[in-house]
Amino acid sequence: MSVRVAGIGTALPEKVVTNNDLAQHMETSDAWIRERSGIGERRVGGSTVDMAVEAATAAIAAADLTPDDIGFLVLCTTTPEKTFPASSAMVAAGLGITCGAMDLNVVCAGFPYGYVAAYGMMTTPGGPDRVLVIGSDAMSTIVDWTDRSTAILFGDGAGAVVLEKSPQGELLGQDFGVNGDLESILYCDLGDTIVMEGREVFKRAVRAVTGSVENALAQAGISAEDIDVVLPHQANIRIIEAVTQRLGIPMEKTFNVLEHTGNTSGASIPMAMAAADEAGVLEPGALVLMSGFGAGMAWGSVVVRW
Missing domain, CATH: 3.40.47.10 (Thiolase/Chalcone synthase)
Incomplete structure (x- = not known):
């Protein structure tokens, strides 16, 4: 099933x-x-x-x-x-x-x-x-x-x-993790507003997402070049560019909406998914990568066969 x-x-x-x-x-x-x-x-x-x-x-x-x-x-x-x-x-x-x-x-x-x-x-x-x-x-x-x-x-x-x-659709690989020692670089206390060390978040996010995607791909038994569609967390286009460059995935395979939405946190990946769906690329059998990162610092990547 x-x-x-x-x-x-x-x-x-x-x-x-x-x-x-x-x-x-x-x-x-x-x-x-x-x-x-x-x-x-x-x-x-x-x-x-x-x-x-x-x-x-x-x-x-x-x-x-x-x-x-x-x-x-x-x-x-x-x-x-x-x-x-x-x-x-x-x-x-x-x-x-x-x-x-x-x-x-x-x-x-x-x-x-x-x-x-x-x-x-x-x-x-x-x-x-x-x-x-x-x-x-x-x-x-x-x-x-x-x-x-x-x-x-x-x-x-x-x-x-x-x-x-x-019968259609399959979860092929996943990777999740958190480094609670990095709480101080991005957090929001109860009743307060977001505090962020932008440069440190950028560096840590690129490393974490790259490693997470590599682990998920290995678990799925496929390589980065096999991926058809990438649905990244829409935090910053520069992070997405840095990660795809490290992985050897063309930016053309990513779907991004952040130009018009900004970082919508937990909403950003399904919003990118909607954009990919509208473009007609989410066809049965397509290999799709979803990957996100956030405060914690936490990260998670999923590889699915559509």
């Missing part, structure tokens, strides 16, 4: 903040931000739950299903709306379903973790036939908009996929 992606959906809030908007109240420019990150604008003003419901509704419709067909819900988020209950409970309520639901917080690395958690649940005896995996983050709520090092990077958004049991 295998598992496939049956439907994909995304959601973005309406309000757009451009680089030029940011330049009105901090020392920066559109050219400066684009050169260092590849980001041109980001969306703000979103609610974690509302965006998750919108993206999930679109994914369920794309799979030609109804909410009642969902057997479990995984919400990958670092911006829950309450200490408790879990925001996944409110998302379930918004969808009108009462299946099991849980939050999962691995920050920007969350979606690969959620994907594999759902896959594992589905392949256990009595597991659900379909699991909804959502990445939704309202990063604007934890950004200090006077801090140039973080304000230029983050945005709000959501992406969702419906996973279902199917």
Whole structure:
């Protein structure tokens, strides 16, 4: 028994903040931000739950299903709306379903973790036939908009996929890890805003993701040149370029949306997946790599046959 992606959906809030908007109240420019990150604008003003419901509704419709067909819900988020209950409970309520639901917080690395958690649940005896995996983050709520090092990077958004049991689709390899000693280079205390040592995060992220992808590829028994589609965490185009260069994967195989979304944390990989789907490259049998990294420092990579 295998598992496939049956439907994909995304959601973005309406309000757009451009680089030029940011330049009105901090020392920066559109050219400066684009050169260092590849980001041109980001969306703000979103609610974690509302965006998750919108993206999930679109994914369920794309799979030609109804909410009642969902057997479990995984919400990958670092911006829950309450200490408790879990925001996944409110998302379930918004969808009108009462299946099991849980939050999962691995920050920007969350979606690969959620994907594999759902896959594992589905392949256990009595597991659900379909699991909804959502990445939704309202990063604007934890950004200090006077801090140039973080304000230029983050945005709000959501992406969702419906996973279902199917003869098509196969999980070939995975790699996950965390180095808690690196907490200080990227963190956000309760009730506070993001603190980041940008240069250190850049260096550590490139190393961690490169090693993680190599491990996942080795487990899958394939090489980097075999990969057809790369869905990287949308943090910074320079990190994506550095990682693909080290791995020997052409940038043309990556799908990126960060120019118009910024870093949407757990939402970024499913949003990149939606872009790849729209481009028509996610064909049955395609070898697809998903890889993310985030605060912790945590990382995760997954190789699947579509």
